[in-house]
Amino acid sequence: MRQPADGWREQALAEARVHDIDAAEIDYLIEAVTGLDRLRVRLGGPQALEAHREKLAALWRRRIEEAMPLQYLLGTAHWRDLQLQVNPAVLIPRPESEALVDVAVDFCRSCAGARVVDLGTGSGAIAVAVARALPGATVWAVDASEAALVVAGANIERYGLSEQVHLLRGNWFVPLPTQPFDAVLSNPPYIPSAEIAALMPEVRLHEPLSALDGGSDGLDAVRQIIADAARHLRPGGILALEVMAGQGPTVVQLLARDSRYGCIRTVRDWAGIERIVVTYAWARGS
Numbered sequence: 514m515r516q517p518a519d520g521w522r523e524q525a526l527a528e529a530r531v532h533d534i535d536a537a538e539i540d541y542l543i544e545a546v547t548g549l550d551r552l553r554v555r556l557g558g559p560q561a562l563e564a565h566r567e568k569l570a571a572l573w574r575r576r577i578e579e580a581m582p583l584q585y586l587l588g589t590a591h592w593r594d595l596q597l598q599v600n601p602a603v604l605i606p607r608p609e610s611e612a613l614v615d616v617a618v619d620f621c622r623s624c625a626g627a628r629v630v631d632l633g634t635g636s637g638a639i640a641v642a643v644a645r646a647l648p649g650a651t652v653w654a655v656d657a658s659e660a661a662l663v664v665a666g667a668n669i670e671r672y673g674l675s676e677q678v679h680l681l682r683g684n685w686f687v688p689l690p691t692q693p694f695d696a697v698l699s700n701p702p703y704i705p706s707a708e709i710a711a712l713m714p715e716v717r718l719h720e721p722l723s724a725l726d727g728g729s730d731g732l733d734a735v736r737q738i739i740a741d742a743a744r745h746l747r748p749g750g751i752l753a754l755e756v757m758a759g760q761g762p763t764v765v766q767l768l769a770r771d772s773r774y775g776c777i778r779t780v781r782d783w784a785g786i787e788r789i790v791v792t793y794a795w796a797r798g799s
């Protein structure tokens with residue numbers, strides 16, 4: 514028998530508890546599908562959702578049965594003040610990566626015509642946020658995945674940044690111009706290969722493996738970027754890397770052993786985890 518629409522919400526809440534899904538996802542789904550916020554849904558009673566009930570139920574079924582993240586089901590993700598197009602070709606941007614943007618913006622504010630690189634741009638989240646915060650900067654956004662670049666391109670266009678953000682396909686620094694940059698930012702794949710199987714199904718089954726798998730200790734891409742970044746930074750330019758919980762001290766050591774870098778520091782996330790490692794290039798290496 515067909516249930517009243519508010520019954521659907523109660524049922525969805527019960528299912529969320531069983532499947533260990535944050536109840537806030539239900540209101541996020543309702544708001545995205547109906548355009549109504551939580552208060553309006555409460556005030557509107559059962560009728561408020563009735564016209565959308567089938568669509569809500571169909572999306573929620575996929576959320577539960579396929580462990581599909583809502584952002585992929587809806588094709589959109591909120592990150593900082595941005596609403597970004599996403600699909601399973603790109604990582605859903607994470608709150609912890611916002612610190613990469615903050616580091617770059619703090620540093621580049623004093624650089625006239627700053628030149629910034631976002632390596633492994635995915636949805637283009639970091640590149641778009643940096644370009645919006647630094648209207649005088651030019652950003653180069655690189656990804657190896659053609660499908661990711663399509664999504665990044667749509668987001669760059671959506672925010673009117675096509676003149677300011679250059680999209681390039683290729684392996685890390687390979688497609689970039691040779692003139693030195695003020696800042697190189699990256700949230701590279703950093704999960705150790707053996708840990709992929711233990712990730713939440715939402716991540717393991719739906720997010721692109723090429724965005725997650727960092728090789729045996731998770732640091733293949735980090736090592737590659739550290740090896741090459743110094744050649745692409747101006748003296749005094751910064752390299753900022755997002756790392757996994759627990760990798761901070763190892764990445765600090767990797768940089769400390771490389772005489773081309775100095776003044777290494779880490780930025781902690783809200784849980785106190787060293788998330789971002791930042792360093793300065795002393796001199797351009799060969």
Ligand SMILES: C[S@@+](CC[C@H](N)C(=O)[O-])C[C@H]1O[C@@H](n2cnc3c(N)ncnc32)[C@H](O)[C@@H]1O
Nearest residue numbers: 606633634635656657658684685700701702724
């Ligand atoms: C962890 S995701 C980060 C995406 C985005 N920057 C974000 O924070 O949401 C890593 C990205 O690096 C890209 N990538 C992986 N290997 C690469 C390589 N060798 N060269 C360039 N990009 C690469 C992946 O396609 C993926 O989009």
